[in-house]
């Protein structure tokens with residue numbers, strides 16, 4: 001069965017329709033990593049997007065539940081050049097069956113090279129993906145934000161939990177929670193719309209503002225609460241969490257032409273001059289010139305396009321990164337940022353003791 005992907009500019013790409021809902025729409029974005037499709041498919045930040053994989057063969061090591069970042073397949077649709085359907089190890093689910101079960105449509109045999117070139121030239125675009133035999137869904141302008149946990153829940157490694165971190169959930173990846181637990185934190189996950197006094201009641205040692213889908217400015221009504229929290233507790237922001245911290249302190253964000261999605265984005269630490277590789281998945285960035293009165297300095301910059309990749313506050317134990325330090329199988333060299341967060345919690349605790 002033939003499938004069609006119609007971009008907002010009218011360009012049509014064809015491929016093999018492999019199943020799932022008969023018609024979906026979403027913003028078309030591309031991911032350049034050679035591995036890591038399980039992470040991409042289950043990262044809530046991809047919610048509602050149509051993801052095009054630039055690596056030509058996807059699915060060659062199947063799907064393992066343990067590598068999934070959330071309980072759902074998050075993108076609205078998936079486009080690949082070739083979907084692997086050969087042998088995989090026991091205990092893994094074949095790529096296409098997993099997506100079929102989740103009813104997420106996949107198109108294979110697509111000219112992904114030309115498709116990605118057109119996104120690079122014209123920018124990320126809305127598109128409709130549908131089975132040739134069914135009529136396409138109507139395009140709407142709804143932004144697919146709002147990933148919400150019903151209630152808060154607490155996690156820790158048994159017998160451990162030296163620091164209590166409240167993870168503010170905008171659509172968090174499981175490996176962020178895991179990285180905190182691995183760093184001896186007891187973690188309470190709370191929905192993004194949890195009032196200040198409820199977070200205060202939990203007596204956190206620090207707060208983690210998570211990643212998440214959509215435009216961070218949608219959360220504007222919550223910025224005063226996030227600012228108050230950041231003035232009170234040591235904070236670490238990741239991706240959407242980083243953007244939100246900048247906005248809450250009066251900074252601004254803008255949308256990139258086609259975003260950064262891959263596992264080899266070089267970033268420079270502005271304090272040390274050291275360049276390291278990072279995993280990334282974002283459309284929006286913090287505008288450097290908007291930071292003047294926020295109290296934030298640039299902690300990391302992107303070596304490719306000079307965009308802001310991290311912030312550190314001059315007077316508060318608050319820092320953030322636009323990339324994903326928790327990511328796997330991307331580079332692991334940013335795990336030390338979780339250590340930095342723990343150190344900032346420890347230092348704040350010492351200060352409180354001093355003044356007590």
Ligand SMILES: NC(=O)CC[C@H](N)C(=O)O
Pocket residue numbers: 045210211212213214215216238239240241281282283284285
């Ligand atoms: N990974 C994320 O948290 C993404 C943040 C935001 N939705 C963006 O696209 O820029």
